[in-house]
Amino acid sequence: MDCRKVLSLMDEYLENKLPEEVSQEINLHTKECVNCMAEININRVLVSALSTLPDKKAPVRFADAVMNQVLTEYEESENNEDSESIMDRLTAFWVLTAQSVKPSLTGVKMMTRSFSFTKYIPRPTFRIRWGDDRQESLTKLPLAVGFRW
Amino acid sequence: MDDIRDRDLIINCQNGDPSSFRGIVERYQNKVYSTAFRxxxxxxxxxxxAQEAFLTAYKAIDIFDTEKPFSPWITRITVNMSIDFLRRQKSQKWLLESDDNDFQNMSNRIKSEEPDPLEKLEAWELLDMLGKLIENLPTxxxxxxxLYHIEDMTYDEISEFLEIPMGxxxxxxxxxxxxLKAMIRNEIAVKV
Structure with a gap:
């Protein structure tokens, strides 16, 4: 084995990932080659140092900044759930019924608060379209009531 | 012990107590920040x-398997987001540059019969230098x-992550x- 080959296999050699016979070849080579021996020793120290590098310190108040975002996210998801929960559960019921799945214990469990994928199922929503003159239309019935899936 | 504590905190989060997530953030903030920084x-x-990584972890906390350790999970999220960030910033050019002048410039070592100064370096000196010098390496x-030496990912994983061939x-x-070795030698030469 020549020096070039030894150096190309150095990482795997240092991590004992080479087949036994290849490692033996490298051992034989390094007994004769001082340069490769020195290179392997230096790399061993370098790799070991890299794997034990201490962590950098996170900025001051980093945890506060993250928690602000987490709490905002939580509140937003709670608000969404509050306003959508009735329709979510109704939709879930319709989906279960449409799929001929008995709304038994599984169905009841799916309709609890933690059931979140209903957000991605189209929900029926009512949309009211008023006339062009808003002032006037307030005293009148809406022109049309839309029903959208 | 720490894993059990993590598990309890995560179960609390999954049960609707977001404030429990603070314990997780405080424990992993240095690790996540360091990975993102590097x-x-x-x-x-x-x-x-790093903030985005924690927020992403929180949003996905319901699907986290509490039987598994949290550290590899948050590390993987951080690595993903950091590489995505680089992609957005540099449109992948940083990995495809074929110009290796920077390598030539950094690794030119004056051939000498003297023993390599790296061999005499104490472990703590090396760690101290490495922490700073790694930041100066090209991306x-x-x-x-x-990813390989610090985050302990495999060749296959990194190759897939960075979308570059194994070679x-x-x-x-x-x-x-x-x-890195050339930079350390330079550092030693400046100090002497």
Missing amino acids: IVGNSYDAEDV KYRVPIT TLKTYLYRGKEA
Whole structure:
């Protein structure tokens, strides 16, 4: 084995990932080659140092900044759930019924608060379209009531 | 013991107590920030990416399997987000540059009969230098070295993550270490 080959296999050699016979070849080579021996020793120290590098310190108040975002996210998801929960559960019921799945214990469990994928199922929503003159239309019935899936 | 504590905190989060997440953030903030820093290469962006990584973890906390350790999961999220960040910033050019002048410049070592000064370095001196010097490596060497030697990812994983062939990855790892060694030798020469 020549020096070039030894150096190309150095990482795997240092991590004992080479087949036994290849490692033996490298051992034989390094007994004769001082340069490769020195290179392997230096790399061993370098790799070991890299794997034990201490962590950098996170900025001051980093945890506060993250928690602000987490709490905002939580509140937003709670608000969404509050306003959508009735329709979510109704939709879930319709989906279960449409799929001929008995709304038994599984169905009841799916309709609890933690059931979140209903957000991605189209929900029926009512949309009211008023006339062009808003002032006037307030005293009148809406022109049309839309029903959208 | 720490894993049990993590598990309890995460179960609390899954049960609707977001404040429990603070314990997780406080425990992993240095690790997550360091990983992001070593990949994106500066403190300002690293802070943003690290915050985003925690928020992403929180949003997905319901699907986290509490039987598994949290550390590899948050590390993987951080690595993902950091590499995504680099992609958005540099449109992948940083990995495809074929110009290796920077490698040549950094690794030119004056041939000498003297023993390599690196051999005499104490472990603590090396650690101290490495922490600073790794930040000065070009991105295409710094990222593979961080993922392979610090984050302990495999060649296959890194190659897939960075979308580069295995041969290119090994070349970057080799050249990155050569460049690091050259920088350490320079540092020693300046000090002497």
